Amino acid sequence: MDSAEETTGGYRPWSEVTPDAARRLLVAAVEAFAERGYHATTTRDIAGRAGMSPAALYIHYKTKEELLHRISRIGHDKALEILETAAGGPGSAAERLDAAVRSFVLWHAAHHTTARVVQYELDALAPEHRGEIVELRQRSDAAVRRILAEGVAAGEFHVPDVPGTTLAVLSLCIDVARWFNAAGRRTPDEVGALYADLVLRMVGAAPDGSGTPRK
Amino acid sequence: MDSAEETTGGYRPWSEVTPDAARRLLVAAVEAFAERGYHATTTRDIAGRAGMSPAALYIHYKTKEELLHRISRIGHDKALEILETAAGGPGSAAERLDAAVRSFVLWHAAHHTTARVVQYELDALAPEHRGEIVELRQRSDAAVRRILAEGVAAGEFHVPDVPGTTLAVLSLCIDVARWFNAAGRRTPDEVGALYADLVLRMVGAAPDGSGTPRK
DNA sequence: AAGGTCGCTAAGCGCTTGCTCACCCTCCGG
DNA sequence: CCGGAGGGTGAGCAAGCGCTTAGCGACCTT
Secondary structure (H helix, E strand, O other): OOHHHHHHOOOOOOOOOOOHHHHHHHHHHHHHHHHHOOOOOOHHHHHHHOOOOHHHHHHHOOOHHHHHHHHHHHHHHHHHHHHHHHHOOOOOHHHHHHHHHHHHHHHHHHOHHHHHHHHHOHHHOOHHHHHHHHHHHHHHHHHHHHHHHHHHHOOOOOOOOHHHHHHHHHHHHHOHHHHOOOOOOOOHHHHHHHHHHHHHHHOOOOOOOOOOOOO | OOHHHHHHOOOOOOOOOOOHHHHHHHHHHHHHHHHHOOOOOOHHHHHHHOOOOHHHHHHHOOOHHHHHHHHHHHHHHHHHHHHHHHHOOOOOHHHHHHHHHHHHHHHHHHOHHHHHHHHHOHHHOOHHHHHHHHHHHHHHHHHHHHHHHHHHHOOOOOOOOHHHHHHHHHHHHHOHHHHOOOOOOOOHHHHHHHHHHHHHHHOOOOOOOOOOOOO
């Protein structure tokens, strides 16, 4: 419930959104969209959570959809940055895949409120905004596919269907935003470690060195 | 687009819904909810798709939410039946896990319109209806967890975290409903086969006999 | 002190929503 | 030929929606 806690914990997100009133509205919108969904959220609710009158929203954003677009854009930028950093990093393909899944899942769990909006409210965007976002998602797909292809070429992975497995890996990570519950048993780090191990198994990499004894 | 095609292809679903007008309304609601989401769908749109006036909806259903509940209930019953049939079937744990994932994914892909409503519109249900559905989902979780636990006990699987892996397997399968596109490259059967293989790898079962040569 | 700007509000407009109600067909037993 | 019943419609209600507009007070510059 106290998701203001989440959104300020750690690396202090939304710092790129100014002025202060615009950021407060955006954070309020993230919470409301994540709880009820975009269409079930009213502009009055968003403004109320930010401690403002309904009209105040329209000083900083032209429409309710612009709010969603801003949230979606910032979130996708962050998600893509995480994947591309891991994909372009040092180490073997297995190490990079581990890092990519671990950090991608960590972000989806730790910021599941934001991630839920980013990953599941895409259809509510206007067509031209949706196109822009879809492009970012294709680059995320390319980053993961690159790691898999390189791992196969290096003989580290055994993957018969690289595009299909890429899709499955991303799908698995993204869905964390749907089920993860901050009040649940697992910490974001634990889920990241579990998922990194599962994905390494999926690609046929030896699970040694990642904390999973073979017996 | 022509998802009437989908909903009548194969085993002819919704046959349990009578009379005919009630079924037409329900099928129309599935299509509309899947396309736009529950909250963005109007009762006028549903009635229009079924070729009726807006008022006709309320002859067969008390509210719009009752429509969603009926859809969700029937869909969850079907999904649970698929998993429990596979879990209670004959064969080794690996064979049963293969069957469970394959058939569960097949259903989510072939009936992705229905599955999308069933899996992603849960929050729109009234509290008492949601509780009923959550119970069914827990039984789905138990069915998969049972296969995993038996496979570990029999030495077939190597799974350090059975509850966590159960969650991941179900999450992976469910998310098919989000991304699957009938106009895409893969058939539901192909996705089922791919996912069954990936899941067997996740649990550390030898992928022999499922079409994935080790080299 | 005057005047301009900026962030914000109270009030409300035009429209759509879920849902209702009075009425009307068509069918069917007597 | 009648009368009741059940599936259907046209019109519309109260409420709530996204968004606009006129105006207000605090603050800055001159």
